[in-house]
Amino acid sequence: MALPPPPARGFASDNTAGAHPAVIEAIARANDGHALAYGDDDWTRRCETLFRDLFGDVTTLLTFNGTGANVLALMALTGPAEAVVCADGAHINVDETGAPERIAGVKLIDLPTPDGKLVPDQLDDVVAATRGVHHAQPGTVSISQATELGTLYSVDELGALCERAHGHGLNVHLDGARLANATAALGGDAETLRAMTVDAGIDVVSFGGTKTGLIGGDAVVFLRPELARRAEYLRKQVTQLPSKMRFIAAQFGALLGDGLWLELGHAANAAAALLHERVSGITGLEVGPAPAVNSLFPILPPAAIAPLQEWSFFWDWDVARHQVRWMTAWDTTPADVETFAAGVEAVVADALG
Amino acid sequence: MALPPPPARGFASDNTAGAHPAVIEAIARANDGHALAYGDDDWTRRCETLFRDLFGDVTTLLTFNGTGANVLALMALTGPAEAVVCADGAHINVDETGAPERIAGVKLIDLPTPDGKLVPDQLDDVVAATRGVHHAQPGTVSISQATELGTLYSVDELGALCERAHGHGLNVHLDGARLANATAALGGDAETLRAMTVDAGIDVVSFGGTKTGLIGGDAVVFLRPELARRAEYLRKQVTQLPSKMRFIAAQFGALLGDGLWLELGHAANAAAALLHERVSGITGLEVGPAPAVNSLFPILPPAAIAPLQEWSFFWDWDVARHQVRWMTAWDTTPADVETFAAGVEAVVADALG
Amino acid sequence: MALPPPPARGFASDNTAGAHPAVIEAIARANDGHALAYGDDDWTRRCETLFRDLFGDVTTLLTFNGTGANVLALMALTGPAEAVVCADGAHINVDETGAPERIAGVKLIDLPTPDGKLVPDQLDDVVAATRGVHHAQPGTVSISQATELGTLYSVDELGALCERAHGHGLNVHLDGARLANATAALGGDAETLRAMTVDAGIDVVSFGGTKTGLIGGDAVVFLRPELARRAEYLRKQVTQLPSKMRFIAAQFGALLGDGLWLELGHAANAAAALLHERVSGITGLEVGPAPAVNSLFPILPPAAIAPLQEWSFFWDWDVARHQVRWMTAWDTTPADVETFAAGVEAVVADALG
């Protein structure tokens, strides 16, 4: 079957995208002579101010990547003999090669969820099931917003979950690798961000930059600064202290300075919505509900998967169900979507004979 | 006392420098559309080729920073219930906030050295002192080249140390955060690098990029690829897997592609040599021997230290002895050196009254 | 309601029992002057011989308790960046306060089971789901025989599971805290033990002594001695090296010397069978199938639970389902069973009004 050229930007993941041009420019501008290392520089100080502008009186530590941010956050929040409660599909549980267990020494108690979202009653059950010295004691709840399944907690759901967690004495960590997408989807302004985090009762946020247009960089934002007591030391201990930190801070400066992060989150979401619209009518494709953020999890005719992946690569999601993942990025264009949707339509039709 | 303006580039550390312009350009060029994440991209493949051109048949894993590279290397080399033997002043022992102990779970057996360099007989002593089940068993020897004291192992010394280590069944790790400086000092070409590493018997190298002109990036080079069996998994587990890896690979491409790394290592060394020459005659200053690489550890009149640091910041080294550290970087110019030396002379004279 | 005196020996757990008199006598006899510490003594050497008599050419390390034995075994079997696959109800997963994660640094991948028993196809699924560097790699399968639910793998099931595990390159650990009960149930002689372990393909066994009539002591038996390369060092590192080891070895001497362990395992099983028989006809009690080993998991009328526990304590199992656990020990007598069954009958009748 003859197919047109694949889209210039594929649908494999939001980390296959490069960086926004403003980010590259910021790096170049920050390359201006000498500056003290490890964050004692003007770029980092400005970056910290930008995070305070977003969140209020917080302590922010820049890190290299999201796994590092998560491990650092969990280590700061979780005490001796304690465990981290999370959804079974959480990135910390299935995509970090056991980093939390190995580095933080914590047990993960992963709970089944249909949609990647914990509900308050699950916390009651975990607490009831772990009474006594034979069980690692729940210390932290870690949730993802958006989730790894492309779903979103509502602001009310977040508030209810945090309230229940705090009622049990648990801290709440939010893995926000795609927090820009979530914020764009739920309101699209800084008020939305605060409603989802500070006001909802989240204690610490992993604020994703890498998937939102940086070359690389994430941040741990301690919404309750008292939880950061040893965090600067822990950042170094978990190998996440950048020496030339200005180059990460400058990237965040470009991203946060004038709302670019929200614009990019919105762009990725819009591209996913367009893709959903374009493929919804294709016979033989189960595309599922409209995406909350920037990923679709369609079920394809088995014979269509390999040819499509060969044409424009994307990842399998659930092989047994012939389910795959299509993900848009900050730079996915409408033309990319149209091209891809056309290819899908053609290959699916061909596969169905 | 009136002083002229301080040098444009100070002498605090080689990580206060920014990146070489070619590195920034390489980042910008790599920002070219989509590429698969986690190293499945052309920049990373080219980078691996460049490391093979340098070292031969090796396995190279890029990391974010030097502490990450060291922890990954030690974890790959050191087995259960084993320890890492190092000099007391080793970066892994005194400047990584206990990361090796916490993440790799290894004990560090640190040995006293006058000059930062281990000698073969010390390995015999350690092995003799750790017979029996009550002692963590030496598994890896970790050395630094150049050392944290600015000294160098000769090629013969490295060979003798590796031979003794291997005779005891120990692996040898080389922390090469400043390997460019060392290579420039000992011969200045790729043959020198191979003589110091592959031919000397080193098993795994942490190859430093950050201090040699990158915005950030180091590499673990497994000179014996069979030692890398689980290393890719470990890299992720220790939080050091860059998702948009092309941006680190492209930096290394610029650094290694045409010998820039050696040029920059030489430049830093030459600046340190010039500084040593310019301050050698200053009364009241104990400047010590000519630097092997890019750092001096002079002893100053106590009253001169604070005013000089206020004028152009540098770090204390041994407060009790009034010893400080002056370090040059890849971009330190002769004019920087002349300006700094003049300031030192003036302040020291003033301090001595 | 007036109840007769409770049974002299309750049904809370097999670790509420004391030690067999022969074990106490063995301790007293071993208290005979001086002997070198840490296992360099005649009692330990004899004990090792007894384990070789049972299992063949094995390496045996005595430990203080079962959690220690399990952690030591998992640490010896599981490599860097690897995970341990187990049933969701496994003792290592739910009753060891996160010791495997914290000490061994391994991730546990716990799989749902209706009966506490893994099946081979689950291993295929785990291996398929963990391809790639983002996932801790399955390294060891850990199973319990008898399981924590009082069920047994048949010899054929064990063989099939080991074969599948080995086919995937995984080691197999057997948590045998109640291996005496299992052996008694499946044949009752040393041939049964070997069929279940060595012949089935198990690599390492945690051999339980504490629950089988010792005051305290378990053993890690390396059926493939090459896996024990660093195990003696690891035993010390995980705090499980007894200094006056003769006193644990002597206990095992009494237990293993003339088949006492099988006799005691059989006694506990027989008591559970009798209890099952005696309570099977009680209206309002769901007693479940006849026990494979020494525990019942009956469902009681809610109003009966607290009064019964107050009379003769036992543990809740699943509060939501009003399910409890009754467990017999090596010393449970028929009279204990009759007394307890009579009490159950009376309280249940009373609760049902």
Next chain:
Amino acid sequence: MALPPPPARGFASDNTAGAHPAVIEAIARANDGHALAYGDDDWTRRCETLFRDLFGDVTTLLTFNGTGANVLALMALTGPAEAVVCADGAHINVDETGAPERIAGVKLIDLPTPDGKLVPDQLDDVVAATRGVHHAQPGTVSISQATELGTLYSVDELGALCERAHGHGLNVHLDGARLANATAALGGDAETLRAMTVDAGIDVVSFGGTKTGLIGGDAVVFLRPELARRAEYLRKQVTQLPSKMRFIAAQFGALLGDGLWLELGHAANAAAALLHERVSGITGLEVGPAPAVNSLFPILPPAAIAPLQEWSFFWDWDVARHQVRWMTAWDTTPADVETFAAGVEAVVADALG
């Protein structure tokens, strides 16, 4: 050379001795039917009372052995990114196979000492040397009383060290594997114990039982109970929760109940003093000062060492200096000493020709 039969009880270590008869009897008496596991029994409750009688309002957790007690204590006392400061010859540093680093994840900062004893100014130096995020932060000071070199801190020295430690915000752990010997030597009554511990400012004690006449058992005594917040969970996590705890509690009951522990500590010390007296005049033997507790570290003619060890085994201490260790136990008799001293005299004379 013909030698008489060696002493019935040798001088290898205090853990080559068995248990005091009262301890064996206590074990036998505790073997009285069923009792709840994990410390919910009368023996453990009585044992806790005995520790409160000794120390005041403390929380005591029984453990299997000294390494386990130490690791548990360090883990309870030392926070994230913190280090433990100790003497270079501390048991935790050189005789626990890296257990503190592996299990507690802490860095050990070991300081040189001529006599096994830290002095307050060393704490100032460590604190000064670890300012900043690149260094594991001192969190706990761990000292041994008696030290591994057989020396003692005076009560005043302990008070001064604790005061300095607390002034720096550090907790103080005392490894009391031989606390009975120390107490016997410094006064011999409970007041001495309290002066050395509670009154001096110690925060947590590892109270040794194994070397003082038990078959096995140690205790972590939290002199400041608030430090024990998660300690019961940690005990299980570090594999040190005895299930049939009554058998360890009963041993301590015998040891502590009527001052037996002090009697046995005194007996070992007296035997060492007698040995020192008997060998002091032997030509060719450098016996050193009179022992503070129960060990001597003499220097022998090289040719005498092997023959003596073959006759009545003891351990080398510093092979290069021909120094060995002779240690007495709670059951060493004057006759043992006389026999041993006579053998030493004969072999040394023979070696000197």
